[in-house]
Amino acid sequence: xxxxxxxxxxxxxxxxxxxxxxxxxxxxxxxxxxxxxxxxxxxxxxxxxxxxxxxxxxxxxxxxxxxxxxxxxxxxxxxxxxxxxxxxxxxxxxxxxxxxxxxxxxxxxxxxxxxxxxxxxxxxxxxxxxxxxxxxxxxxxxxxxxxxxxxxxxxxxxxxxxxxxxxxxxxxxxxxxxxxxxxxxxxxxxxxxxxxxxxxxxxxxxxxxxxxxxxxxxxxxxxxxxxxxxxxxxxxxxxxxxxxxxxxxxxxxxxxxxxxxxxxxxxxxxxxxxxxxxxxxxxxxxxxxxxxxxxxxxxxxxxxxxxxxxxxxxxxxxxxxxxxxxxxxxxxxxxxxxxxxxxx
Amino acid sequence: xxxxxxxxxxxxxxxxxxxxxxxxxxxxxxxxxxxxxxxxxxxxxxxxxxxxxxxxxxxxxxxxxxxxxxxxxxxxxxxxxxxxxxxxxxxxxxxxxxxxxxxxxxxxxxxxxxxxxxxxxxxxxxxxxxxxxxxxxxxxxxxxxxxxxxxxxxxxxxxxxxxxxxxxxxxxxxxxxxxxxxxxxxxxxxxxxxxxxxxxxxxxxxxxxxxxxxxxxxxxxxxxxxxxxxxxxxxxxxxxxxxxxxxxxxxxxxxxxxxxxxxxxxxxxxxxxxxxxxxxxxxxxxxxxxxxxxxxxxxxxxxxxxxxxxxxxxxxxxxxxxxxxxxxxxxxxxxxxxxxxxxxxxxxxxxxxxxxxxxxxxxxxxxxxxxxxxxxxxxxxxxxxxxxxxxxxxxxxxxxxxxxxxxxxxxxxxxxxxxxxxxxxxxxxxxxxxxxxxxxxxxxxxxxxxxxxxxxxxxxxxxxxxxxxxxxxxxxxxxxxxxxxxxxxxxxxxxxxxxxxxxxxxxxxxxxxxxxxxxxxxxxxxxxxxx
Numbered sequence: 001x002x003x004x005x006x007x008x009x010x011x012x013x014x015x016x017x018x019x020x021x022x023x024x025x026x027x028x029x030x031x032x033x034x035x036x037x038x039x040x041x042x043x044x045x046x047x048x049x050x051x052x053x054x055x056x057x058x059x060x061x062x063x064x065x066x067x068x069x070x071x072x073x074x075x076x077x078x079x080x081x082x083x084x085x086x087x088x089x090x091x092x093x094x095x096x097x098x099x100x101x102x103x104x105x106x107x108x109x110x111x112x113x114x115x116x117x118x119x120x121x122x123x124x125x126x127x128x129x130x131x132x133x134x135x136x137x138x139x140x141x142x143x144x145x146x147x148x149x150x151x152x153x154x155x156x157x158x159x160x161x162x163x164x165x166x167x168x169x170x171x172x173x174x175x176x177x178x179x180x181x182x183x184x185x186x187x188x189x190x191x192x193x194x195x196x197x198x199x200x201x202x203x204x205x206x207x208x209x210x211x212x213x214x215x216x217x218x219x220x221x222x223x224x225x226x227x228x229x230x231x232x233x234x235x236x237x238x239x240x241x242x243x244x245x246x247x248x249x250x251x252x253x254x255x256x257x258x259x260x261x262x263x264x265x266x267x268x269x270x271x272x273x274x275x276x277x278x279x280x281x282x283x284x285x286x287x288x289x290x291x292x293x294x295x296x297x298x299x300x301x302x303x304x305x306x307x308x309x310x311x312x313x314x315x316x317x318x319x320x321x322x323x324x325x326x327x328x329x330x331x332x333x334x335x336x337x338x339x340x341x342x343x344x
Numbered sequence: 345x346x347x348x349x350x351x352x353x354x355x356x357x358x359x360x361x362x363x364x365x366x367x368x369x370x371x372x373x374x375x376x377x378x379x380x381x382x383x384x385x386x387x388x389x390x391x392x393x394x395x396x397x398x399x400x401x402x403x404x405x406x407x408x409x410x411x412x413x414x415x416x417x418x419x420x421x422x423x424x425x426x427x428x429x430x431x432x433x434x435x436x437x438x439x440x441x442x443x444x445x446x447x448x449x450x451x452x453x454x455x456x457x458x459x460x461x462x463x464x465x466x467x468x469x470x471x472x473x474x475x476x477x478x479x480x481x482x483x484x485x486x487x488x489x490x491x492x493x494x495x496x497x498x499x500x501x502x503x504x505x506x507x508x509x510x511x512x513x514x515x516x517x518x519x520x521x522x523x524x525x526x527x528x529x530x531x532x533x534x535x536x537x538x539x540x541x542x543x544x545x546x547x548x549x550x551x552x553x554x555x556x557x558x559x560x561x562x563x564x565x566x567x568x569x570x571x572x573x574x575x576x577x578x579x580x581x582x583x584x585x586x587x588x589x590x591x592x593x594x595x596x597x598x599x600x601x602x603x604x605x606x607x608x609x610x611x612x613x614x615x616x617x618x619x620x621x622x623x624x625x626x627x628x629x630x631x632x633x634x635x636x637x638x639x640x641x642x643x644x645x646x647x648x649x650x651x652x653x654x655x656x657x658x659x660x661x662x663x664x665x666x667x668x669x670x671x672x673x674x675x676x677x678x679x680x681x682x683x684x685x686x687x688x689x690x691x692x693x694x695x696x697x698x699x700x701x702x703x704x705x706x707x708x709x710x711x712x713x714x715x716x717x718x719x720x721x722x723x724x725x726x727x728x729x730x731x732x733x734x735x736x737x738x739x740x741x742x743x744x745x746x747x748x749x750x751x752x753x754x755x756x757x758x759x760x761x762x763x764x765x766x767x768x769x770x771x772x773x774x775x776x777x778x779x780x781x782x783x784x785x786x787x788x789x790x791x792x793x794x795x796x797x798x799x800x801x802x803x804x805x806x807x808x809x810x811x812x813x814x815x816x817x818x819x820x821x822x823x824x825x826x827x828x829x830x831x832x833x834x835x836x837x838x839x840x841x842x843x844x845x846x847x848x849x850x851x852x853x854x855x856x857x858x859x860x861x862x863x864x865x866x867x868x869x870x871x872x873x874x875x
Contacts, residue, residue, distance in 0.1 A: 216479035218460070218468055225459035232419060232455055234439045234472055239479055292459035 030286025031298035056191035070255035074248030082291030083141030090152035093268035096256030127249015131242035176261035224292030368431030376425035398582030418442030446534030458513035626651035636681035641667035656832035659842030673705035674698035704788030773804020
């Protein structure tokens with residue numbers, strides 16, 4: 001009775017591995033493609049400059065990937081629900097400014113746990129406002145969050161200016177310096193893996209768990225697939241929209257605190273303009289810009305790929321001005337490959 | 345064929361089902377009213393649904409049946425009236441409450457989430473309902489798979505892990521239909537509402553569906569079909585509820601009423617199931633298709649068509665009929681064979697080639713392939729001929745294009761107060777006429793109609809068939825590609841039956857019976873499915 005009904009998708013997976021099948025499988029599993037790009041870049045850079053092959057490179061990458069990775073997980077969550085957040089860097093900048101200034105001036109002894117929690121709560125509040133605006137204004141998330149980004153940046157510029165932090169609370173400074181692992185290379189330099197990479201690891205696990213092991217997570221993807229259908233099936237659009245933006249805001253708030261802790265002499269405006277880098281990383285990790293897809297592992301790989309290009313091209317003797325060019329080429333390439341899945 | 349419409353319709357109701365007076369019916373809809381922007385969609389409708397019975401809610405587009413379904417499923421509140429579920433009166437039913445009461449709806453668009461897996465589409469709702477709509481709950485993956493597997497078994501689909509994790513948008517439409525039904529019965533369904541479930545299915549898939557429905561009914565689940573396909577209502581059996589202009593005009597056992605009666609209640613007109621094709625076809629050769637093929641779709645298709653001839657092409661979903669239609673339209677070109685129009689070979693690589701060759705194409709899925717839904721009717725009509733309506737400076741000549749659209753709308757009897765309204769404000773039948781009208785704007789020699797009356801009600805069908813006959817009478821060649829066999833029998837001169845990518849048999853439409861045609865359609869697949 002059911003011969004007609006068997007899925008094309010199910011049947012095309014059996015059989016021998018021909019090039020077409022391998023390619024088809026690849027297109028279905030975008031993160032693998034990202035991983036291949038990472039391997040290619042590493043091999044090319046390593047071949048040109050063998051000093052790339054050392055632990056220090058890995059630690060540098062990990063250090064540089066934390067803030068972008070936290071942002072990326074937030075972007076992924078919003079993107080999975082069919083929205084696009086442009087305001088996370090502004091949220092991070094404002095949250096980190098308010099919290100760093102207040103604690104440095106009034107409670108310099110505050111512990112890092114409290115500061116991180118404050119960052120999370122502060123970011124979450126701004127994110128929730130985004131979510132409520134998107135839901136009640138029924139406007140595209142992209143437009144609303146470009147608006148809130150400008151409002152926040154305008155506020156920062158008007159009342160604070162481009163002022164550097166003169167001093168930050170002791171606990172933040174210590175947190176930024178706390179080492180998880182230290183090793184001395186053959187050349188005699190010291191490579192340090194900072195402890196705050198654990199925050200990204202934890203955030204990745206939590207995000208994965210929420211997206212894949214809770215009803216909320218599946219509701220996020222359901223709404224990203226089709227808001228009208230999801231609503232008809234009983235999913236509460238408002239809850240999901242407020243949740244994804246709140247969660248993205250929370251991650252942005254934490255990222256802001258880590259940004260200050262690790263850079264010490266930080267300017268809130270340093271983060272401005274990195275939105276597209278992060279969105280590029282998430283898209284390179286296989287999430288579709290139209291929403292409803294994407295994975296945590298893909299996002300992390302996308303962040304690694306973008307960080308890799310930003311950090312190591314210089315090792316291969318390529319001027320750093322070419323970073324954007326290379327990332328751009330990868331985006332076009334990945335975009336084309338991922339789009340084949342839709343066309344097939 | 346149309347007699348004068350009678351002025352008044354006293355509601356006709358046969359005796360209700362006998363049942364134990366102590367248990368209330370599963371659902372009572374009492375005197376429900378609903379209006380939108382001044383238009384009364386429902387004017388005091390009362391319906392009773394008993395457990396395990398099969399109902400057909402019948403009516404033309406715009407009669408209020410979709411509104412009634414939305415109220416029963418909690419998607420929209422009624423303005424007045426009440427719902428009584430299991431003897432308990434419910435004032436305002438939410439979507440979640442309707443689901444937890446066991447009211448499941450399979451919408452016409454199937455309402456599947458394209459990016460989620462088969463298992464999630466079927467069984468997520470169960471956990472959502474149990475959590476009362478709260479989302480902060482852990483997902484029970486084992487239960488998800490278990491529930492989905494059980495439901496898939498009930499609709500005769502595989503339930504292995506690979507199938508469970510397949511994304512729904514990778515599956516064919518007939519499978520998606522069954523998945524939507526599996527979702528409806530995955531939990532403790534008491535009433536399954538199916539909104540025009542058979543529109544996208546071939547006859548054999550419909551039979552499979554009917555088997556599933558009978559199984560449900562035997563288990564005490566009530567099934568409410570929303571439809572205007574009277575043939576299928578008759579073959580499924582059960583109780584008919586006919587709506588017209590927001591009122592219930594008739595309720596009774598479907599076996600006791602003829603198709604003619606039912607369509608009279610639906611439309612207020614007498615419509616006979618007659619052969620529309622009367623005119624003689626011309627003698628000049630218009631189209632010559634020779635050994636046409638496309639890899640993995642169809643092969644070795646040859647036929648010819650005269651001016652003024654109507655040719656029907658049918659087959660199951662996987663027969664290659666759809667791909668052949670797309671090749672003739674230049675949408676997905678053939679890679680083998682030749683197409684000749686009036687003796688000249690034409691190459692159809694893209695849709696503009698077909699337009700240039702004088703082939704008008706009316707696509708199968710008017711919603712996604714055919715119409716710009718939010719755009720005005722007028723623009724939808726002239727979309728293919730913008731270059732012929734240019735005025736000074738290469739800008740669109742507004743006055744001329746208005747007059748042009750007006751003329752087409754009149755020819756095709758498109759009913760609307762204003763051609764500036766969005767095309768989605770029209771009923772299905774009128775939308776289809778807009779699409780045919782657009783096909784005609786290029787003054788085609790050959791018109792390819794792909795499923796010309798899918799989702800169109802009886803009254804509109806009548807109008808569309810008359811238009812097709814008139815066009816053929818004027819010398820146009822027409823190809824109708826459809827799985828609606830009565831439609832082909834009523835309109836065509838010849839009917840080609842495709843199987844497994846090639847033309848298997850050719851029939852004279854006047855002398856072949858529907859049964860013979862159907863058997864030709866399924867001839868080989870029937871034996872395949874037994875193995």
